[in-house]
Amino acid sequence: EEAYFMTAIISEEDKKATVKGTTLPDGEVRITYITPSLNLRQHQKATESFTLYLGPRDLYILKALNKKLEKAINFGWFDIIAKPLLVTLRFFNKHLANYGLSIILLTIIIKILFWPLTHKSYQSMKEMRKLQPMMAKIREKYKGNKQEMQKQLMGLYKTYKINPMGGCLPMIVQIPVFFALFRVLPNSIELRHAPFVLWINDLSAPDRLFSFPFQIPFMAPPYGIPVLTLIMGASMFLQQKMTPTPGDPAQAKMMMLLPIVFTFLFINFPSGLVLYWLVNNVLSIAQQYRINRQVG
Incomplete structure (x- = not known):
């Protein structure tokens, strides 16, 4: 310990x-x-x-x-972010008496802080979808010349003032917070054996419903059903379905694989970290739904 x-x-x-x-x-x-050696005279103490x-x-x-x-x-490279997050969680827990609820509240606040950036990113992806017919023509015309194809595509992005990596920005900007929480949750005594609800009785440990006597591939003991992780993966899949498809086919394929990759990745992560990502996904879905309605 x-x-x-x-x-x-x-x-x-x-x-x-x-x-x-x-x-x-x-x-x-x-x-x-x-201690360093001492030179003492006779009878000196x-x-x-x-x-x-x-x-x-x-x-x-x-x-x-x-x-x-x-x-x-010390939380490593992310110490400068991790310690303020820990102090904030303790402050919330003082009033909510539940670290799970504290993580949810912290996630909401972080989402509000990143709202302008993620909103702009989603709008950029909407605009990118409108350009897909023109992008398809460019790819067909220059399919034998990759260098010229990229040059023409970049010119198209510049003309319409679109960032081709805009769809990845909401996830990228949260990486420091994610890794800071990754260090805080399993290494802070405040979260040790901190319960949330139902089967989640330790936010510093992976979530497991039931206990199986046999090993499960990709899963560290204890072995059980990672319910919260599966719900998180489903929320990522739903979020991807609601998000406009990136214009770059390679990027679109990568984005579609992320829910599967993250589900396997999160199986052994602390349930508190899974809870943070799940709530973040739910808020992103609500934000995307609102943007889709505004754009029509």
Whole structure:
């Protein structure tokens, strides 16, 4: 459980020291605290003061100790995003008393912040669909010359001021948030054994309905039905059906495969992360429905 608990020895005099761990033959672990050597005269005494911490990797507790112990909580490259997300989740949970509901509320807020960008992206994909007849003619005309085909297509995009990768932008801009949550959810003691509803009793672990005694391909133990993950995959499929098809056939094929890829990918992810992506998909579907009605 080293992801949730830690041991720290801190010198009170800010001296350099090292800690050495040794595993004994009987399986016990011996911890040795080593300080710089001292030169003492006869009958002279020296006292070394230090603080020993054995407890949870709780950001607030470690900050309260004022020993720079909060540095022990590091979420890697996405630390600058992950810690504010963790603080926000704790704040929401203080009022909602449920980390699942806190994740849903956080997802809604993130979606609102990204609304202008995703709205523009969806509009761009709508415009791209209108150009498909012209794009088909260009591909047919220059099918023997790939370089000229790409040049003509890029000229068409420039003329109509369309970004050919616009359909991928909503997913790309969320990657930092996704990976930050990927680091936070399974490594924060706040989410350890945090229940949501029904069978989801630990948001830091993969969701499993029932327990099977046999192995399931691509699935890490425990083995069961990943209901939330399957619902998430279905929501991605529905979202793809509602989203205008990209003009580039290769991009369109890639987008259609994403629901399948993500479903297998998310099988072993924390259920809290699956919940975040599912809610995000549902909000995207609602947004796409609204845009489709406006455009007609």
